[in-house]
Amino acid sequence: xxxxxKHIRHYSYYPGCSLHASGREYDISTRELFKALxxxxxxxxxxxxxxxxxxxxxxxxxxxxxxxxxxxxxxDVEGDLAVxxxxxxxRLKVTQHHLKEDDSKRKQVEIAIAGPATVSKTxxxxxxxxxxxxxxxxxxxxxxxxxxxxxxxxxxxCLLTRPPGVPELxxxxxxxxxxxxxxxxxxxxxxxSHRMECCGANxxxxxxxxxxxxxxxxxxxxxxAGAECxxxxxxxxxxxxxxxxxxxxxxxTPEGSLMGNIFGSDxxxxxxxxxxxxxxxxxxxxxxxxxxxxxxxxxGLESIIVDPRPLLKExxxx
Amino acid sequence: MQTxxxxxxxxxxxxxxxxxxxxxxxxxxxxxxxxxxxxxxxxGCPMSSFMEHPPNRVVRLLQLGQGERVLAGRSIWxxxxxxxxxxxxxxxxxxxxxxxxxxxxxxxxxxPSKESYVxxxxxxxxxxxxxxxxxxxxxxxxxxxxxxxxFLKDLMLGPKLLxxxxxxxxxxxxxxxxxIEAIFSRIEEMRKKGEAL
Numbered sequence: 001x002x003x004x005x006k007h008i009r010h011y012s013y014y015p016g017c018s019l020h021a022s023g024r025e026y027d028i029s030t031r032e033l034f035k036a037l038x039x040x041x042x043x044x045x046x047x048x049x050x051x052x053x054x055x056x057x058x059x060x061x062x063x064x065x066x067x068x069x070x071x072x073x074x075x076d077v078e079g080d081l082a083v084x085x086x087x088x089x090x091r092l093k094v095t096q097h098h099l100k101e102d103d104s105k106r107k108q109v110e111i112a113i114a115g116p117a118t119v120s121k122t123x124x125x126x127x128x129x130x131x132x133x134x135x136x137x138x139x140x141x142x143x144x145x146x147x148x149x150x151x152x153x154x155x156x157x158c159l160l161t162r163p164p165g166v167p168e169l170x171x172x173x174x175x176x177x178x179x180x181x182x183x184x185x186x187x188x189x190x191x192x193s194h195r196m197e198c199c200g201a202n203x204x205x206x207x208x209x210x211x212x213x214x215x216x217x218x219x220x221x222x223x224x225a226g227a228e229c230x231x232x233x234x235x236x237x238x239x240x241x242x243x244x245x246x247x248x249x250x251x252x253t254p255e256g257s258l259m260g261n262i263f264g265s266d267x268x269x270x271x272x273x274x275x276x277x278x279x280x281x282x283x284x285x286x287x288x289x290x291x292x293x294x295x296x297x298x299x300g301l302e303s304i305i306v307d308p309r310p311l312l313k314e315x316x317x318x
Numbered sequence: 319m320q321t322x323x324x325x326x327x328x329x330x331x332x333x334x335x336x337x338x339x340x341x342x343x344x345x346x347x348x349x350x351x352x353x354x355x356x357x358x359x360x361x362g363c364p365m366s367s368f369m370e371h372p373p374n375r376v377v378r379l380l381q382l383g384q385g386e387r388v389l390a391g392r393s394i395w396x397x398x399x400x401x402x403x404x405x406x407x408x409x410x411x412x413x414x415x416x417x418x419x420x421x422x423x424x425x426x427x428x429x430p431s432k433e434s435y436v437x438x439x440x441x442x443x444x445x446x447x448x449x450x451x452x453x454x455x456x457x458x459x460x461x462x463x464x465x466x467x468x469f470l471k472d473l474m475l476g477p478k479l480l481x482x483x484x485x486x487x488x489x490x491x492x493x494x495x496x497x498i499e500a501i502f503s504r505i506e507e508m509r510k511k512g513e514a515l
Contacts, residue, residue, distance in 0.1 A: 017453035022484045046493040048451040053399050054443035056418055058425040060345070061514055065501050066447070073494075102347070108514050112504045158400035163414065172405050198364040198400040205462055206439035208472065210396075214364055243475065243484075303482045 009133065010040035011124075012077035014070065014092070016085035016235070017049050022243070023085070023235030025300025029285040030084050030126060032299065036292040037134060037142060041082060044074045050091040053202050064105065065112035067095035071121055072113070080122040082129055084285070086234030087201075090159035092123045093167045125160065125169055126285060127233055131177050139184045144293030146186025150315050152287070153190050153227035154178035155218065157237045158198050178231060181284065185291040192225035194218045199240040208244070215240045216248045219279055228311055229280045231287055242281040242305050249277075280308030290317060327384065334383025338423070342380060345419035345515055348412035350380040359403035359413050369393035373403050373413055380416070385423075394420045395433035422515075438466055448502055451492025456485050 011034070019027035034041040047070050056063035071092060074081045083089040096119045099106045109117045130139060161172040170177045173196070179189040197218055200211030219241065222230050232238050286299045296318050301308055312318040327333075343349055353374070360372035371379060371393045379388050388394065394417055403413035424431060431437070442461050446453050456476075463471050479485040492498070508514040 021455050048492045049447045054440040058421050162401035163404045198398050206435040
């Protein structure tokens with residue numbers, strides 16, 4: 001019966017590379033959540049990599065051109081462009097900003113993509129769609145299984161809100177959009193210090209020791225604030241806090257040690273280990289879909305490395 | 319020209335490379351002269367403990383025409399592009415863009431830097447876009463280990479990720495691959511003709 005109901009709003013969708021690989025549960029839960037909220041979601045056909053941080057790090061024109069081409073592919077699909085990955089979101093927004101503000105850059109990009117670089121597509125992060133398009137009040141009304149008693153640290157990371165004036169998602173130093181969504185779902189956001197600190201991002205490939213150092217500070221801060229889990233909206237943040245949590249807790253920070261340089265983080269005991277306490281890392285869409293009553297086997301919970309199911313069982317949410 | 323950190327700095331027309339700084343300013347669209355060295359960027363920088371020149375000193379060195387000193391170190395490659403510095407600068411110096419510009423100039427010149435792993439990771443990431451259209455994480459990790467000589471790095475992660483469906487064994491090629499290749503070659507051509515930096 002529900003499938004016959006029309007979508008209340010329609011979005012085009014740019015999942016990004018991570019959501020088809022290491023962040024697959026973000027993709028799965030985003031689709032399930034949109035279905036539950038009766039929001040249409042159609043993937044842009046044959047989208048390709050936005051270039052992420054490595055491209056703009058060394059070649060801004062390449063980065064802008066890759067994003068501009070993806071934006072023009074998105075023109076063929078109806079609705080604002082929904083983006084889940086914080087890095088893709090940031091790159092697409094930054095590209096639109098440059099195309100609007102800088103004529104000479106736009107001209108170069110147009111030569112590179114051999115076509116017009118349009119900025120008419122509105123790019124929206126999933127958080128924006130939930131909190132503003134769908135609306136917090138309606139979100140609260142739609143909750144079937146409130147996440148009562150769940151203490152969550154909302155982690156924004158770097159790219160959702162910075163730099164000022166570009167992503168226009170929320171205040172760039174003191175945002176509240178994740179906490180607002182979480183409250184609507186019935187959970188309890190904790191106050192903590194490391195909401196906006198960097199997790200080490202793509203150093204996970206080149207210098208994992210950097211990630212271990214930065215992410216261990218984030219985990220420690222969340223735990224000290226009484227959080228039972230962390231909510232993120234970026235597949236890179238998730239990867240660093242979840243996939244590397246084990247190494248962080250066992251080995252501390254091996255950067256600089258001989259063993260660390262040769263073998264990487266897995267075999268290099270560091271000095272600053274931390275007390276072993278598992279902190280599951282959820283995507284915002286997983287918690288939202290859970291609250292909307294999406295069957296728990298459709299949330300991709302089994303893909304999370306630090307198993308969140310014991311915690312959810314303890315809170316009688318599973 | 320002396321480039322080591324502790325070497326005494328002599329400022330003169332001969333030792334100040336102003337042309338380099340102008341290039342950085344054009345590429346980044348921001349002026350290094352606006353910085354009055356308050357140090358907020360370095361205070362908020364999550365990576366400054368890994369850098370020999372923290373962000374405010376990078377700008378100071380640029381103001382003094384000492385771009386070579388900056389490029390010789392690892393600071394620019396240890397910037398995480400988190401944009402905290404740009405966000406907090408009271409004088410609206412877009413430091414993250416300056417870092418991008420410095421990396422580009424170092425990258426193009428294939429210049430000397432102590433940090434090769436980050437450059438290798440960037441190179442492989444961009445190669446993946448050109449070859450597959452999307453990121454192929456297994457290849458990224460495997461190629462990084464092979465080329466960096468860290469053969470056992472993160473070996474334990476592979477099975478963990480594969481068993482949870484978080485890593486694909488094979489990556490199919492994107493249908494827009496010819497278009498992607500064309501973007502790469504058009505940019506190369508523009509640079510050859512001097513139409514783009």
